Amino acid sequence: MKTTTDYLALLKNLGLKATPKRLALLAVLEEEHRYLSPEEVWRKIRRRFKSLGLPTVYRNMEELERHGVISKVLHSNRQLYYYFCPKAGHHHHFVCMECRMVEDLPVCAVREMEKDIKRRIKGTVTSHVLQVNGFCGGCAGKQ
Amino acid sequence: MKTTTDYLALLKNLGLKATPKRLALLAVLEEEHRYLSPEEVWRKIRRRFKSLGLPTVYRNMEELERHGVISKVLHSNRQLYYYFCPKAGHHHHFVCMECRMVEDLPVCAVREMEKDIKRRIKGTVTSHVLQVNGFCGGCAGKQ
DNA sequence: CTGCGTGCAAAGTATTTGCAAACCG
DNA sequence: CGGTTTGCAAATACTTTGCACGCAG
Numbered sequence: 001m002k003t004t005t006d007y008l009a010l011l012k013n014l015g016l017k018a019t020p021k022r023l024a025l026l027a028v029l030e031e032e033h034r035y036l037s038p039e040e041v042w043r044k045i046r047r048r049f050k051s052l053g054l055p056t057v058y059r060n061m062e063e064l065e066r067h068g069v070i071s072k073v074l075h076s077n078r079q080l081y082y083y084f085c086p087k088a089g090h091h092h093h094f095v096c097m098e099c100r101m102v103e104d105l106p107v108c109a110v111r112e113m114e115k116d117i118k119r120r121i122k123g124t125v126t127s128h129v130l131q132v133n134g135f136c137g138g139c140a141g142k143q
Numbered sequence: 144m145k146t147t148t149d150y151l152a153l154l155k156n157l158g159l160k161a162t163p164k165r166l167a168l169l170a171v172l173e174e175e176h177r178y179l180s181p182e183e184v185w186r187k188i189r190r191r192f193k194s195l196g197l198p199t200v201y202r203n204m205e206e207l208e209r210h211g212v213i214s215k216v217l218h219s220n221r222q223l224y225y226y227f228c229p230k231a232g233h234h235h236h237f238v239c240m241e242c243r244m245v246e247d248l249p250v251c252a253v254r255e256m257e258k259d260i261k262r263r264i265k266g267t268v269t270s271h272v273l274q275v276n277g278f279c280g281g282c283a284g285k286q
Numbered sequence: 287c288t289g290c291g292t293g294c295a296a297a298g299t300a301t302t303t304g305c306a307a308a309c310c311g
Numbered sequence: 312c313g314g315t316t317t318g319c320a321a322a323t324a325c326t327t328t329g330c331a332c333g334c335a336g
Binding site for chain 1: 217221223237239240246248250252253255256259260263264265266267268269270271272273274275276277278279280281282283
């Protein structure tokens with residue numbers, strides 16, 4: 001749990017203005033500790049303001065993703081979902097398909113594969129996508 | 144390169160009717176050896192028939208993907224792209240961001256991570272997504 | 287024949303864009 | 312004050328759906 005001051009500093013470091021809407025967006029995403037779509041975020045915070053447009057939420061989430069504050073979650077319906085990403089540095093995520101909880105996975109096995117891959121493709125690797133799906137402890141029990 | 148007979152058998156095994164349109168779709172996807180969107184496939188084969196609807200291509204590609212004959216490629220624009228997947232069994236892909244070539248990666252690092260992951264999340268892992276992006280031998284040289 | 291496959295037209299809907307007004311620093 | 316940020320409305324465009332007809336097995 002972060003304080004408003006933390007978010008202020010976070011945004012300032014990125015050269016982004018700390019508007020009330022950005023702060024609310026960040027707070028909701030972090031509190032939930034689950035991935036949310038722009039519309040879901042919008043539903044959760046819109047009433048706190050006299051007006052809040054859905055495009056604003058889309059734009060802010062996209063911006064924050066570019067800066068690595070939040071990260072996209074892959075979903076089979078190919079819609080946009082984001083997760084507040086507390087961990088810095090390279091890592092990946094486990095995503096619970098039931099409750100949407102996301103957990104950081106500090107290990108990255110792809111790094112270890114890269115030498116093999118480079119030899120095989122005789123090219124360069126610039127990025128990779130990795131996400132592990134399943135059921136978290138709580139949800140696996142209920143199955 | 145497969146023959147029409149190969150595709151006939153392939154479709155039969157899946158319980159799908161071997162229509163001329165399905166055969167053309169499969170042949171194009173395999174020949175290209177690159178990922179293509181439904182619309183791109185449609186453009187390439189529509190003139191061979193007196194009529195061919197884009198929805199038909201969407202439906203067939205979705206169906207073939209379900210049966211594991213072709214596989215989805217992740218793209219930053221979140222549109223649908225498919226790749227004809229010659230390799231059977233569990234594997235992942237290297238995708239060239241320049242020429243769209245896809246190459247099978249027989250190694251799966253995630254399998255090795257799973258024990259670690261399961262301990263960490265105390266849940267169950269049901270699936271994972273892994274894709275390596277970069278530039279293939281030919282395209283890396285041109286950069 | 288008989289049920290899967292397809293064409294066509296139409297809907298759906300998440301996401302994006304443009305521009306003027308509001309606001310943070 | 313000056314450049315961001317936002318609201319609103321509208322557009323975009325990919326993808327999906329419904330239904331009647333046609334064709335593969």
